[in-house]
Structure formats: structure tokens, C-alpha cells
Amino acid sequence: MTDLFALLVVLSLLALIVGLIRPSLVVFWSSEKTRSKVIAGTLAVAVISFIGVGVTGTPTSSSGTQPGSDSPAAPARTWKDFRPNDQLQFLSIVEAYGQQYSDAPNELKRSSIAKQRDKALGDATDRGRISGWIGTLERMGTNGDGDAYISIEVGSKAAVKTWNNAVSDVGSRTLIKNGSELYGRIAELNEGMPVVFSGRLLDEGSVTESGGMTDPEFIFRFDDVSPFTSPQ
Numbered sequence: 096m097t098d099l100f101a102l103l104v105v106l107s108l109l110a111l112i113v114g115l116i117r118p119s120l121v122v123f124w125s126s127e128k129t130r131s132k133v134i135a136g137t138l139a140v141a142v143i144s145f146i147g148v149g150v151t152g153t154p155t156s157s158s159g160t161q162p163g164s165d166s167p168a169a170p171a172r173t174w175k176d177f178r179p180n181d182q183l184q185f186l187s188i189v190e191a192y193g194q195q196y197s198d199a200p201n202e203l204k205r206s207s208i209a210k211q212r213d214k215a216l217g218d219a220t221d222r223g224r225i226s227g228w229i230g231t232l233e234r235m236g237t238n239g240d241g242d243a244y245i246s247i248e249v250g251s252k253a254a255v256k257t258w259n260n261a262v263s264d265v266g267s268r269t270l271i272k273n274g275s276e277l278y279g280r281i282a283e284l285n286e287g288m289p290v291v292f293s294g295r296l297l298d299e300g301s302v303t304e305s306g307g308m309t310d311p312e313f314i315f316r317f318d319d320v321s322p323f324t325s326p327q
Contacts, residue, residue: 174229174289174323178249181219182228186250188215189311193252196308209304216296223296225315229323230255232288235281243271243278245320246312247292255292255315256300267297269316281320289323 192212199205217223230249237243238260246256257269264270271278284290294317301307 172325174231174325177323177326178229179227181225182249184219185216186253188212188219189250189253193309193311196305205308206304209308212308213299220296225255225296226293227291228255228293229289229291232284232286232290232320235284235286237273238270240270241273243273243281244269245271245281245317247290247315247320252309253311253313255296255313257317258300258314267314267316269297269314271317277317277320284320284322290320291323292317292320294318 189212192208192215196205196208196212199208228249230247232245233248233254234246234256235243236259240261242261244257244259246254248254257271258264258267261270271281294315297314297316299307300312300314301310
């Protein structure tokens with residue numbers, strides 16, 4: 096419809112030019128074949144057609160894009176969008192059993208739910224073996240011997256970490272030895288960075304059962320930690 100009105104504007108202007116030269120060619124239907132008649136008729140058509148172009152023209156949306164044009168670019172993806180399926184399954188179990196624990200009416204029921212979650216998490220991992228999980232390096236530091244400890248947030252209510260002292264680490268061997276290759280790679284990282292990591296999940300390290308169910312921190316022996324790079 097817009098194209099039709101635009102064509103009428105052009106034709107009316109052409110008719111105006113022709114009519115000023117030969118009025119009888121434009122107002123042939125009228126007995127009064129004058130230039131004033133040509134001007135009045137053609138300008139009326141031109142004005143009406145011009146208004147039609149404005150009314151039927153495609154409006155722009157408030158965001159500046161036209162209907163039918165390409166949609167605005169999608170928000171940039173973050174590291175959370177690239178977490179592997181086994182990590183998402185793990186976090187889903189943590190969240191589901193955490194909610195059940197919070198809703199349980201008594202301590203006996205809560206302890207039973209805690210046991211069920213531990214089994215479900217064991218079934219969801221390859222004997223605790225983890226590879227290619229993604230998270231945020233939440234905390235890093237060294238103990239009195241200079242060995243490194245780290246904590247990585249893997250979800251809104253879950254983290255994996257090493258012990259932060261040699262006494263607690265006896266038998267677990269999660270502290271990262273000063274001078275090791277892994278220690279050197281971690282030393283190049285900063286808190287708050289997204290990282291990819293692999294290793295073995297050992298146990299849950301909270302002081303209380305309640306903390307371990309609602310805000311768990313899983314003890315982890317890291318084999319590798321490296322900066323996360325978004326796939327192209």
C-alpha cells in the first residue's frame with residue numbers, strides 16, 4: 096500500500112507539470128480546462144497520497160528495530176551456559192535434596208534425606224571422578240607450609256574445595272604442593288575468574304549436617320585447573 100501511495104505522489108506531480116503546459120490533457124473531464132484547475136486537482140491528490148505514505152509506512156519499534164527485521168542480538172553467554180550435563184545433574188540433586196532437607200519435619204527425617212543425597216551423588220558421578228567442570232575461583236591462598244588451597248563455586252549453592260590446613264588434609268591429600276606444576280598454573284589465576292577443572296570428589300566438608308545439605312562445600316582433589324575460554 097505504501098508503494099501505491101508513493102506512485103500516486105509521483106504521478107500527481109508529473110500531471111501538474113504536464114497540466115501547466117497543456118491543461119486539457121489533465122482536466123479533460125472538466126469544461127473548465129484552466130491551470131488553476133490543474134493545480135488544485137493534482138496538489139490535492141499529491142497531498143492525500145503523501146499522507147497515505149506516512150500512515151502506511153513501516154513504523155520503527157521503540158528499540159529502533161523494524162518489524163520483520165533481524166531481532167536484537169541475544170545476551171552474551173556466560174560460563175554457566177557451558178557447564179557439562181553431569182555437572183548440571185549433580186547440582187540438580189544438591190538443590191532437590193537441599194529443599195527436601197529444609198522442609199523435613201524432624202531431625203530423623205533430615206538425616207535420612209542426607210543419606211539419600213550422598214547415594215544419589217555417588218551414582219551421578221564416576222566414583223567421584225570429575226572432568227571438565229566449570230566454576231568461579233572463589234578463594235585461593237596458602238597454608239603455613241606454603242601449599243595452596245582453593246575453593247571453586249560450581250553453582251549457586253555448591254562449591255568444591257581443598258582443605259586449607261595440613262591437619263584436616265591428612266589422608267585426603269587435597270592441598271596443592273608448592274613447586275608442583277598445578278601450583279604454578281593456579282598461581283597465574285585470580286579470584287573471581289571462571290575456570291575449568293578436573294579431579295576427584297572425596298566428601299562433603301561442612302562442620303554441620305545442615306550446612307552440608309543447604310550450602311555444601313565438597314572436598315576435592317584437583318588434577319587440573321585452567322582458565323575458562325568460551326567456545327567460539
